[in-house]
Amino acid sequence: MATTAPDKRAQAARAALDLVPTDEEAMLRETVAGICRDFGPEYMQRLAEADESPTELWDELASRGYMGVNIPAEYDGGGLGMASLAAVGEEIAAAGTSLLLIVVSPAIVGSILSRHGTEAQKDRWLRGIGAGTTKIAFAITEPDAGSNSHNISTALKRTGDRFVLNGQKTYISGVEEADAVLVVARTRLEDGSLGLPSLAIVDVDTPGFTRDVIPMPYIGPDKQWTLFFDDVEIEEERLIGGENGGLGPVFDGLNPERIMGASIACGAGRLALDRAAEYAR
Structure with missing residues (x-):
C-alpha cells in the first residue's frame, strides 16, 4: 500500500532530532x-x-x-x-x-x-x-598505528590455554587512574604473521606491563602514557569477543x-x- 503524504510527514517528525x-x-x-x-x-x-x-x-x-x-x-x-x-x-x-x-x-x-x-x-x-x-583505560594507538587495525603490531600469541601479549602503545589516556586497560592486539599466527584483532583486559599491576608518562604541553591532571607489554600472560576469559573477535567490538567503542x-x-x-x-x- 502506498504511503500517503500525512504518513510521510509523521515519519519525518518521528525521525527528527529533538533538541529540546x-x-x-x-x-x-x-x-x-x-x-x-x-x-x-x-x-x-x-x-x-x-x-x-x-x-x-x-x-x-x-x-x-x-x-x-x-x-x-x-x-x-x-x-x-x-x-x-x-x-x-x-x-x-x-x-x-x-x-x-x-x-x-x-x-x-x-x-x-x-x-x-x-x-x-x-x-x-x-x-x-x-x-x-x-575504571578501565583503552589502548589502541601505537607509534605507527592509530585506529587503523591493519597497522597494529602489538601481538597476542596462544600458548596452550593462555595467551602472551607483546608490544607497545602510546598516547594512552588515564592509565594513572585505571584498574585495568583494554588492549587491542593482533593474533600472532603459526607462520609468524599477524592476523585479526583481539581485545584483552590487562590489570595495571600485571607482571610484564610497564608504562612511561608522556610530557604534554597543557595544564591539567590527566596524563598520557606509553605502555609496554613484555611477555604479559593473559587468561582466555580476559578476551572480549574471543580470539580474533575484536574488530567489530573496537568500532562499537570508537x-x-x-x-x-x-x-x-x-x-x-x-x-x-x-x-x-x-x-x-
Whole structure:
C-alpha cells in the first residue's frame, strides 16, 4: 500500500532530532553542573600543580550514578544510554572540570562490554563501570598505528590455554587512574604473521606491563602514557569477543568515543563563551 503524504510527514517528525531537553535530561544536566561547580576549575588547577588525580570529583559523580549513566541498569548503571552520558560529559566540561576518563571507561569500554562481553565478563567488569567504581583505560594507538587495525603490531600469541601479549602503545589516556586497560592486539599466527584483532583486559599491576608518562604541553591532571607489554600472560576469559573477535567490538567503542569528544568540545566551547562574555561586560 502506498504511503500517503500525512504518513510521510509523521515519519519525518518521528525521525527528527529533538533538541529540546526532556525534564529528566534538564534535571540531570542541572545536578551534574551543580556538583562540578562546587569543585570548579581551581580544583583542577590545584590537582595539576600537585600531580594528583581528580578522584574526589569522580567519586562524587559516581555516587549519584552519573559516571555509568549509559550502562544497562541490570549491570548497576543508569540505563539511560549514550545521550545521557554525553550530557554528563558536556556539563562536566562546561564547568571547567573535564574528566578525560569518562570518554574511555564508561563510553568506550563500557559500550564494548555491554555489547560483546559474556555474562561472566559483565559481572566481573561492567558492574564496576556502571557503578563508577571500576575504571578501565583503552589502548589502541601505537607509534605507527592509530585506529587503523591493519597497522597494529602489538601481538597476542596462544600458548596452550593462555595467551602472551607483546608490544607497545602510546598516547594512552588515564592509565594513572585505571584498574585495568583494554588492549587491542593482533593474533600472532603459526607462520609468524599477524592476523585479526583481539581485545584483552590487562590489570595495571600485571607482571610484564610497564608504562612511561608522556610530557604534554597543557595544564591539567590527566596524563598520557606509553605502555609496554613484555611477555604479559593473559587468561582466555580476559578476551572480549574471543580470539580474533575484536574488530567489530573496537568500532562499537570508537563510535561512542567520538560522541563524547563532541560533547566535551561543546562543553568547553560553552565555558569559553561564558568567560568571553563575562570579560566583555
